[in-house]
Amino acid sequence: MAAVLWFASIILFIAGSSASDYSNREFKKTCDNGLPVKTNSGLVCGEVRQYKNTTFGSFRGVPYARPPLGELRYKKPRKAKSWDDYLDASSEGSICPQSIIIYGPLMEPKGIGEDCLNANVYVPLAGGKIPRKKRLPILVYIHGGGFAVGSGDSDIHGPEYFLTRDVVVVTFNYRLGALGFLSLNTSSVPGNNGLRDQLYLLRWVQKNGKRFGGDINDVTIFGQSAGAACVHLLTLSPLTQDRSLFQKAILMSGSAVRSFYNYEPEVAATVATSFLTLMGINATDPDAIYQQLLAADTSQYIEATRQIQEQTGLPPFAPVVESIHEGVTRVIDMDPDQLIAAGRGQQIPLLISFTELECGSLKARINETDLPGKLDANSDLALPSVLQTAANKAELAVVVKDRYFAGPNATLDEFVNFCSDSLFKYPAIYTAQRRAQLGGAESFLYQFAYRAENRILESLGFDIEEAGHIEDLTTVFKPNSNVSIPEEVFERSFDRVMQDWTVDILVNFIKNSAPAPSTLAWPPVSRFPFRYQDVVSDSYKLSSLQADASTNEMVQFYTELFNNATSNPTA
Template identity: 40%
Template structure:
């Protein structure tokens, strides 16, 4: 059989499919463009076109641990047993069980299964790569971006419909995305050994350890891993940076529209207990014994669990299960040992360089969902829902009502409307928490933190097209669509945007920010003055509103400062 070697990056064995690659110890044949030897066995991938004439090796649907089936449904992930033959990894596998409330046409329909613990690895090939030289290879080892998908802890996947790697691999970065357990399976907490909560975060730790063991097999540098995430994926990223369990697994973090402190979720054990009891009632479990509850849940059909969760998700307005402060249990990796706000103030993770991003009009993306939920009526019935959940589950109900009135006075002036709720939502759940993290990081010393606000008027707006919305400014997800290709809405094997147009230039700008940060821990490597780190007094940030880089690093405006001071006062009044 004729095999032509096209590329070899690191320890990746690359082949052009003149014939096919034989399966070891078998007489069957398997079409294989590219393969790599992992610690658990060989994987066969495909060579795909990226952009600018670049090709990349794509390994999709690789299991990074045993699948959590049966008795393993709520256990910490177990190591894989090696496989004998070559594993076909050319297509994405099933996504984790979920109900999508956010992404709409941005995501493709996909099979759902609890056998969803899968990683996708994308490696650039025919480019002038960068990185440190391997001791055993002439080729430089490539920097790695591990990216955690969003979806409010409830939905999403690492698939290329939303997280197409084409833009970033074209700039010489290895991109790794993955699925992790969601909603009930990822974040249900009974505060017990068998269901401690935070399984989604433990899955991410397992994936990061898998990357450390297998980075060289893909030509990657295990000492140059950047961890990033969007929305709840950014929250997970930030939480992992605060966790002792993740030490040494990554060097820097990118947070896009999500941080670990008070935002659109709370890590309160009181909240976790509340939603657990609500869910157990919906699936007909009346026991109060944690072990007995666990035994019933691992035997319960997936369909019954998901039906109970579906009802609960509607009742809790999307964010049902979330990360939680854990008790310490023998044999369980503890991820979150204190409230994230306390950990940040204590300086956990302060030595990791950080990018913190938000958009100019975050909650416009959720307008259809907000309207469907009849948010005006919900606020009238329970004014406390305008507060950050951390406040609601920290103070007494009467105090929450008092504090919510100050928010109502500022944002609504006696007339609650959807239009007025949008900026309240954006400030409370996204913008204020992002600025606060930047302030804390600047005050603590340690590694620099860089903040940006994305406010770009694009010609073809992927987010608005996918969600069928129209609004001013940039909403949630929009910055992500210029760092990752939205393959659900873009034609395969075609350039995403016409060359040198505003959209094409913005794609280049956003991916440059990410890849520069992977290279030098700064968003701009060659001229630090053009994007300085956030200062604790000025709270400066980069305005990303034009598709080419300009020095647009500015302090908070008077209106932004007033908003920031207002929310500071609300939290201080709550004793947080």
Template identity: 55%
Template sequence: MAATLGLVASIALLLAGASALRYGGRLQETCEGHAGGVTSGWLCGERNTYKDTIFASFRGVPYAKPPLGELRFKELQPAEKWDGFLDATVEGPICPQYTIVLNPLMDPRGMDEDCITANVHIPLAHRSGRIYGKMPIVVVVHGGVFGIGSGDPDILGPEYFMTRSVIVITFNYRLGALGFLSLNSTSVPGNAGLRDVLTLLEWVQDNGEYFGGDTRDVTILGHSSGGSIAHLLALSPLTQDKGLFNKIVMMSSVGVRGFFNYNPEYAATAAQAFLTTMGINATDPEQIHQELITAPISQYIEASRVLQDQNILPTFYPVIESVHEGVKRVIDMDPERQIEIGRGEKIPMLIGFAEYEFSILKPRLEELNITATLTAMPSVVVPPLLAFSPRVSEIIPIMQNRYFAENGTADEFARLLSEVNIVYPSIYVARRRAALGGAESFLYQFAYRGEHRVLDAITRVNETAHFEDLTYLFKQNSAAAVPEDQLDGSQDRVIQNWMLDLFTNYITKSSSEKDEPASHDLLHCKGLIASHPIEAKCENQLATTDRCGALLSQCLDNGYLWDKGHGVTPYVLDSDSM
């Protein structure tokens, strides 16, 4: 008996030693903070207060085993278990990336492949003593052109949603080459970053109730490339009828052709450029794989720097996957085709964009000779969804006349890029869903230009640009953030509360409800937020009132090329234009 107990004790010590080594000194015997647990072990988080809400935060929680060594590019494996309490009071490292140091809105942090962590924020109680019950869960997919970003609270602070009884989960996923390189092989099929998000969603289903969440009421909220990821997962064959999520929000990007290219041909070109820059000259797929998994991360970051600085390769993108033995495809066909066959039709979608998305790039566009660019690359004016239309030669002069009346200014080019890359695809998705039936689709345009804009830390633009709507949902906690006391009592705070009401009402309403996502006064703006945008009628007087006009722009411009009888529409593409 004593021998048996000794053996058990020895095994326990070995396991504890292994977990202590794996979790790098984050383990402790007791918790003096806010205790919680997941399937892998106990957590020690902390309590915070914002306004009149007390909330708990668990940061840097591993949701899978880190993809190190042979696991680089592979589907994530379950997180290792630990003994004692895991210190969950600080975020983990961000995933390796190059341009993070160039973004003043994101606080530079340590980078490491051991970055597969989540941050869980849970409203606990109101100061009045009211205790919150089981709550809906919002899973936030950060943006960053599939190459930068993190789930850290620098730009995704949970504080605002904590006042609305919603659990917020942010997280990291693999980026750049580590997340989206495709060699069209079993070893590196592509879309590793998308698989990470799927793993996180499965982790939420396994652990959400431990945090007081309702795992039957999960919303994915993605911004920019995060919006594309949310949409691609709603269309994926791996999520149909699985119950991993119930609603999605796509802000400033969707999953159809827009600012990114998911064709295998592009992925092959990107892979070759990357391998050449990495100095990998092998031709055998297995040899290439071995060199990739043994190369240091610093080499990946340097290769990304070279490719971006020389404008050889902006980034890696999700890709339509080929069939490989033992590999489940996340994307198996063109997303437009997936919409047409009914994938994702049961999932309600809230789709939105800022009024002038790409005005954020105007300072860079002003450095271009736009006239020369249009001469050298005339097809840049063609919406990607129409790039393969037989009428492209007719579209080019029409688009040039529409957008470049003043001979190619940065303002004109920014408006073009906004509409063809983000606005056009967003409206396309909303209209096709409305035409095909299924769950409700909601469409909004954010046109409020605030007085206290964190975006001014990046660039000075007069228009409502990319990223601005996100700042009214998530507290900005970077060095560039506007102090809270400057927001109190301002119109910006009013708009923030309206936005929170709008999104919270959408997030918390039952998927079976048919009401529009009302938001107090915004309930009356039916011409601007419509469950069936294709049938929406604009009440022009609403666009001039403080209530609606401050938040949402006038009705969407109906003067686009595709409404002018030129034989091409983004809403119902005929077979010749697909």
């Protein structure tokens, strides 16, 4: 365990701006023995690779936008500058600035820096060539990591399983932490730059997807954890309601509403004040603050973010409801719960999921930051994030403590149960319930409860029993880091059967807007009975909220808790 915590505290510091947009890229005159594709910015030379019986093209580290360097640090993304010759797309580029925590040993970045707006495109080949006659569905994956950590790299997000099922896979990086989600509520720093990067990537896919053999009219966006919250927010954005950028969405362990982050501007303002103090920025003039933010080294950003995160144990920066500013097009223009009520995103089919005990795999981090020990001094930690600004939050915290904690000294297991229910399981069920109540495209819900024989988190020293956070992700994406389970070990176990089963669930949804061949085996969510799939073996197992007394009571508890919350008049 000590090794895990040591790795989890690794901080990667980065150098400043690059002199040129492509000074750290490799170019070549020809693409001999490679796979050439012409993008809207220039030629790229990918690799031809093999996984089992599937031959696929791999194009990694492709810039989808200009690097946000210097004066562009807080600007909306812009078109990547055109280049001559062939861009070498045989390896991934830098990941965005961050302090790697929790799953550090799984990540093996090639580099780290603000020149990080890279896409990785993988396409199954037909006869060694990119398919041209029959376009393939496109899966765009938005990585998780609390809006502060992670990347689209194949160390965790290997695309191989999807490629064997004729799906084009796109993974990518977006700005994180204060560089991606700091909001000063000004036109210079309005917040949500990470979401703007994601939208820009989706527009890049529309311009380039055909060139990689994809069907740009059949795009599914998929996110896990914070990535799932982003996916859900994108379905609610005023900029996506024509459904031209994507047609389906998968939310794995995350939601835009009643979830693990607070999107209210007053919270963003409080975080910004703390952040600026830690950065040593004491100016009050917005322009002066902005210039100092531009001048600061990224290592300062990383350290200040780390300190805030250590204090709260939660992601300090997150998407925010934006105010109106001249020259700024808002990505999120209203409370997401209100957007759902208004019908935003209701024509997008959803596949929603949660794991058996989400926070079980976060136990080491919860213990490391002593969140149970901080509970008595900070009652906000006993509340779902959105309720931490309620006028009657003290009363609500007492209700939550009475339900989850036997006494004043909260135990680690008690906190894990609270964390799992309040931040993941209830938000997933609530999101599905709202779709069932309000109507719209068919949506489906499942719990991932398979306890694998070979668990990559156990191999890293994590103490887990129930299926936890990220374990469903490592079932559908192939981990390719040095600590991954060897393929031959995986092949001999039932884990391979469950990997096939779970990937097929997602691919069925990607191709048919339904996760199973028959709605009798897996019906869409409805108000009564409210049914969902329990993924614990390679057969369909329907559960219903009405029959599951424990889960039903939990949902009713949180529904009543939110209904009893009163708005803060200063909000």
